Amino acid sequence: MSRAQECAIVGGGLAGLVGYATLRHRGLTSAEVAVFGTDADPARQWSVRAAAIRQRHMRSESDGHCAPRSFPGLAFRASLRRKSPIPLVQSWLDCYHPTVGEFLEHVEEVRAESGWDESFRRGRVRRISAADGAFQLDDLGRFRHVLVATGHPGLSVPPELQDEPRAVHAYEPHDYAEHVEIVGAGMAAATEWLNALGAGADVISVRRREPERRPLNLPRQLFTRRGLAAFHSTREGERQALLRGWSTPSYPAGRTWDEPVERARKAGRFRVAAGLNGADQVICATGFKCGYEHDPLLAGLVADHGLPTAGSWIVLEADSTVGSLTDGERTLSIAGVAGQWAFPAADTLMGAKYAARGFLRRVEACRSR
Amino acid sequence: MSFTLKGRIESRLAAALAPLLAACGLAAAATEWWPLALAGTMIGVGLVFEVFLDRRLDYQPGWWSLPLAVAELAAIMGIVYALGISAPLLVALAFFAGSWLLNLVLMHAVFPYVRLSYGEEGGELGRAGVAIAVLVLASLALFAGVALAMQPPTVRLSAGIHNGPLVLDQAQTLVGEPGAVVRGGIVITADNVTVRGVTVVGGESGIEVDGAHNVTLERVQISGALLDGIHVRRSSVRIRDCLVHSPAGQYGQGIDISFAFDLAPSLVEGCTVMGGREGIVTHFAMAHVEDNRVVGTTLRGLTLTEMSMAVVEGNRVENALGVGIYCGDYSECEIDDNSVRDIRSDGASGDLTRMGFGIVAHSGAKAEISDNSVSGVTASTKAFLGARITGE
Numbered sequence: 001m002s003r004a005q006e007c008a009i010v011g012g013g014l015a016g017l018v019g020y021a022t023l024r025h026r027g028l029t030s031a032e033v034a035v036f037g038t039d040a041d042p043a044r045q046w047s048v049r050a051a052a053i054r055q056r057h058m059r060s061e062s063d064g065h066c067a068p069r070s071f072p073g074l075a076f077r078a079s080l081r082r083k084s085p086i087p088l089v090q091s092w093l094d095c096y097h098p099t100v101g102e103f104l105e106h107v108e109e110v111r112a113e114s115g116w117d118e119s120f121r122r123g124r125v126r127r128i129s130a131a132d133g134a135f136q137l138d139d140l141g142r143f144r145h146v147l148v149a150t151g152h153p154g155l156s157v158p159p160e161l162q163d164e165p166r167a168v169h170a171y172e173p174h175d176y177a178e179h180v181e182i183v184g185a186g187m188a189a190a191t192e193w194l195n196a197l198g199a200g201a202d203v204i205s206v207r208r209r210e211p212e213r214r215p216l217n218l219p220r221q222l223f224t225r226r227g228l229a230a231f232h233s234t235r236e237g238e239r240q241a242l243l244r245g246w247s248t249p250s251y252p253a254g255r256t257w258d259e260p261v262e263r264a265r266k267a268g269r270f271r272v273a274a275g276l277n278g279a280d281q282v283i284c285a286t287g288f289k290c291g292y293e294h295d296p297l298l299a300g301l302v303a304d305h306g307l308p309t310a311g312s313w314i315v316l317e318a319d320s321t322v323g324s325l326t327d328g329e330r331t332l333s334i335a336g337v338a339g340q341w342a343f344p345a346a347d348t349l350m351g352a353k354y355a356a357r358g359f360l361r362r363v364e365a366c367r368s369r
Numbered sequence: 370m371s372f373t374l375k376g377r378i379e380s381r382l383a384a385a386l387a388p389l390l391a392a393c394g395l396a397a398a399a400t401e402w403w404p405l406a407l408a409g410t411m412i413g414v415g416l417v418f419e420v421f422l423d424r425r426l427d428y429q430p431g432w433w434s435l436p437l438a439v440a441e442l443a444a445i446m447g448i449v450y451a452l453g454i455s456a457p458l459l460v461a462l463a464f465f466a467g468s469w470l471l472n473l474v475l476m477h478a479v480f481p482y483v484r485l486s487y488g489e490e491g492g493e494l495g496r497a498g499v500a501i502a503v504l505v506l507a508s509l510a511l512f513a514g515v516a517l518a519m520q521p522p523t524v525r526l527s528a529g530i531h532n533g534p535l536v537l538d539q540a541q542t543l544v545g546e547p548g549a550v551v552r553g554g555i556v557i558t559a560d561n562v563t564v565r566g567v568t569v570v571g572g573e574s575g576i577e578v579d580g581a582h583n584v585t586l587e588r589v590q591i592s593g594a595l596l597d598g599i600h601v602r603r604s605s606v607r608i609r610d611c612l613v614h615s616p617a618g619q620y621g622q623g624i625d626i627s628f629a630f631d632l633a634p635s636l637v638e639g640c641t642v643m644g645g646r647e648g649i650v651t652h653f654a655m656a657h658v659e660d661n662r663v664v665g666t667t668l669r670g671l672t673l674t675e676m677s678m679a680v681v682e683g684n685r686v687e688n689a690l691g692v693g694i695y696c697g698d699y700s701e702c703e704i705d706d707n708s709v710r711d712i713r714s715d716g717a718s719g720d721l722t723r724m725g726f727g728i729v730a731h732s733g734a735k736a737e738i739s740d741n742s743v744s745g746v747t748a749s750t751k752a753f754l755g756a757r758i759t760g761e
Contacts, residue, residue: 022485063488070481070488092431220428221371225491227427229373350489357486 005034005141007363010125010297011149012037013045015336015352017107018066019147021114022356025068026364030118036125036140040117042066043107045151049171050100053191053285057097059216059252062087064098064349066110068356074098074106094215128301133329144366147359148301149335152347153294156286158183170285176201177280181273185211186249189285190257196283197264204279205272213253218246218345231344232318236310239341243313246344247290292338316341319358331362370476371428376492377419382502383494384475385412388468389505393512403456405512407449407464412509414444431477438469455583455633521561526551534572537562554594557581557604564589574600575613582632586611593617598645601626605633611640621645623663627652630676637661648686651677659683669695670709673702674734682706691715691723693746696756697731704728704738711745722753730756 007023009016012035023033039045058064062073072080075091078098090096098106111117121140128146129136135146161167161183168174170188176199182192185207196203221227234242251257264270276282291312292298298314301307307322308315316334317323320342325332333339335355339346343354372380385408392408418441422429442465449456456464481487484494494501521540526549533553537543540559545567554572555564556579563585569575575591578584578601590612591598598613598621606626613623623642626635627650634655641662642648648663650672660683663670670686673679674697685708686693693709696702714725722729727743727750730736734756743749752758 025485068485070485071478072482076478094430094432224371224373224489225376225493226371226373228489354489357489360485 005143006032007034007145007147008135008137008141008143009033009035009147009149010128010137011151011336012039012120013042013149013151013336014066014107014349015149015151015355016147017042017110017114017116018068018349018352019149019335019356019359020116020119021066021110022068022353022360023363024114026360028363030115033119034141034143035116035120036123036137037120038122038124040120040122042111042116043104047100047104048173052171052173053188054195055100055191057099058103059097059187060349061094061216062091062096062098065103065106066349066352067106068353074102077106078102125297126300127304128297128332130305130325130330130332135325135330135332144329145331145333145359145363147333147335147355148298148338149352149355150295150297150338151336152288153291153298154289155284156289157284158286161282161284164282166280167282167284170283174281174283175199178202179279180204180281180283181206181276181279182283182285183207183276184249184285184287185209185251186285186287187217187251188287189249190251192283192285193270194257194260197260197269202269203264203271204277205270206274206276207249207272208274209248212248212250214250215252216345217250217348222246222344223348223350228318228343232342236315240311240313243340243344288337290337295338298334298338310341313341314338318342319361320346320355321358321362326362329366331359331366333359333362335359370431370488371491372419372423373491373493374420374423375498376490376494377423378416379494379498379502380476380480380492381415381419381472382412382505383480383498384472385415385468385505386501387471388464389508391467392464401455402516403454404464405516406452406454407445407456407461409509409513410445410448410452410454411441411465411468412505414441414448418444434469434473453585521563526567533569537564543567557584560584563587569594571595571617574598576600578602578604578606580604581606585609590614594621596620597622597625598642599624601629601635603628603632605629605635607636607638608640609636609638613640613642613645615644619646622650623648623666625650625652626654626656627675629654630678642666647672648689650674651679653677655679657682661685662687664688666690669693670712671695672697673700674698674731676700677702679703680705684708687711689713691718691720691725692729693727693743695729695731696734696736697729699733700735702730702734702736704736704741706740708742709746710743712747714747722751724748726751728758729753730758732756735759 009019062075065074075087075096078087125137134142134144136142155169170192176196180196180201181204182189183206292314320333320339322332335352337347339355343351345351389408392404395404523542526545528546528548530550533551535555537557538559540561542563544565550568552570555576558579560582565587568590571593573595574597575594576599581604584606586608588610592614594616595618623645630653636657638659643664646668648666648670652675654677656679658681662685664687666689669692670689672695677700679702681704683706688711690713693712709727712725715723725747727746730752732754736758737760739760750758
């Protein structure tokens with residue numbers, strides 16, 4: 001049997017990049033870390049979706065970046081680049097949101113500085129098998145420590161719209177018809193309301209739940225130990241209920257969002273409806289499929305190793321590791337949306353960092369290093 | 370940021386380390402305790418704020434640091450004033466501002482840079498944070514212990530009459546119990562002496578302070594002294610809430626602070642002086658004379674002279690002969706918010722500068738005055754011999 005290599009990151013997206021940069025920052029060489037993905041550009045998937053909804057600014061703030069250290073954040077970098085204190089002041093006032101362009105530029109910097117391309121191997125991992133103190137990834141090799149960062153398992157389209165020719169998902173490239181129904185009430189939906197109104201369309205917002213208005217995906221304390229400690233102390237049923245509750249659609253408060261909608265409402269160009277009523281175009285701003293069972297790799301991992309699950313979530317330790325497959329010699333961690341059991345905002349950059357740092361601590365503590 | 374309570378405390382104490390070291394250096398250089406007392410107050414107030422905020426805030430936006438700093442500063446200065454910590458105001462403000470800025474830089478840049486998980490751990494600093502917190506708290510406890518151990522002893526003067534003069538030539542706090550009277554005066558020649566709640570009758574001077582620093586006289590009552598009620602030479606004193614009554618001699622003053630220009634400013638506050646030639650007088654000294662009442666003097670009510678620098682504020686001068694407030698002989702005086710009334714003309718002296726004036730500047734002195742109330746006088750203000758009064 002071949003000797004196990006050190007680390008593998010399964011998934012070549014933003015969460016993978018965060019994990020990779022974190023490992024490299026703490027001294028692992030590019031030869032010690034292999035990244036498996038389908039595209040060498042870690043921002044490719046994300047930027048296609050951002051472009052589809054014409055996203056201009058990030059919802060995240062200065063800390064929403066891919067670099068291993070929290071400081072300098074994007075506001076500080078922007079201040080240096082623009083030679084202006086304004087981004088820093090905005091950040092101080094909690095109203096700094098980097099542009100998508102700035103963010104992508106930053107991703108490129110991290111990609112280059114971390115040596116991502118040296119470790120990147122094109123290929124989709126279909127199966128992870130635990131064996132002999134390591135993990136076998138298809139026939140790609142054995143690795144002692146594996147960070148799974150496979151991202152969202154696919155776009156979610158309501159069943160009744162799956163064969164509907166008028167329907168398009170918000171995250172797929174599209175233009176706007178004269179009369180548009182936008183299904184959903186989260187950040188993508190709110191962005192699409194403004195896009196469609198800006199394009200001159202009449203908009204019907206089709207929603208089953210009223211959105212919450214909050215600056216980030218989740219209440220801020222859930223991004224730090226302050227909120228996480230209580231979350232981690234919950235029992236299984238309670239934690240599922242919390243996660244379901246936090247899945248309520250939301251988008252930030254503010255005039256930027258409200259004024260165009262209010263103007264259109266007064267002009268009769270925007271209204272809310274509970275169901276579809278035959279507009280020219282239906283845009284599904286309904287996010288992504290939820291649950292590990294939609295991800296073949298994770299579903300196989302659960303089935304092969306009998307991993308504990310709770311509803312649609314894989315049960316993880318507080319540091320995002322899979323407890324039954326992690327010990328003093330090997331580590332299996334899950335980053336990205338599938339890591340919500342450990343970090344409710346796992347599908348954010350902060351969530352990716354949380355998982356990456358937990359993974360790093362395990363790797364550094366590994367007896368074989 | 371969403372701090373945990375542990376994170377708040379560790380971050381606060383870690384950020385306090387450098388100011389505490391600076392305070393140690395300052396205390397050593399100045400051979401004074403106030404820098405450490407100030408730093409200790411800042412740290413204590415900061416910790417109380419952190420506990421208070423932790424219970425009320427799940428998330429603390431960055432901009433909150435500004436109003437919180439103002440509130441903290443107000444609390445700190447209130448405590449500094451209440452405890453009588455003798456920190457110079459500007460130095461205290463600069464120390465606070467520097468510490469606050471350092472705190473901001475550390476918490477927003479240095480700690481997140483040095484510690485990868487600083488933010489997600491709610492400001493906690495791991496083992497280093499605990500070690501630094503213990504170090505800072507232990508240092509504070511040590512300093513407080515040493516400061517307490519070095520406090521001068523307290524001597525209680527029982528009720529009844531004690532024959533003087535009492536000579537205080539060692540640092541101490543002399544506290545008179547109700548009814549404690551010293552007949553024949555008190556002489557203070559040691560630094561760090563406090564006399565509180567004692568009645569003094571007779572003596573050459575009621576209380577004489579000679580060559581001593583950091584002397585405090587509180588709630589002393591003096592009567593029947595042959596010369597001055599309180600006689601201060603080459604010393605810095607704080608005199609609060611005293612009563613000086615009717616010096617017995619023809620040439621006695623109520624309170625005389627002289628020849629201390631190179632020493633820390635003296636303070637006379639909340640005293641009542643009745644009779645004597647001059648109620649409160651400084652020669653070649655720096656002084657704050659505030660909120661006193663001076664009645665029935667035979668030369669001048671308040672006198673700041675011989676190149677003194679003085680702030681005279683909120684005093685009431687009544688029924689003086691000749692002059693109410695006098696700034697003379699190249700002194701510089703700031704005279705604000707005083708009440709001067711019923712100043713009688715001293716025609717018998719034949720001295721044209723004593724004809725019942727409210728405020729007089731004399732011999733090259735500069736008096737800057739504002740918001741004084743002057744009544745029952747020949748003239749509110751007069752300047753003589755190259756002296757100048759501004760701000761009328």
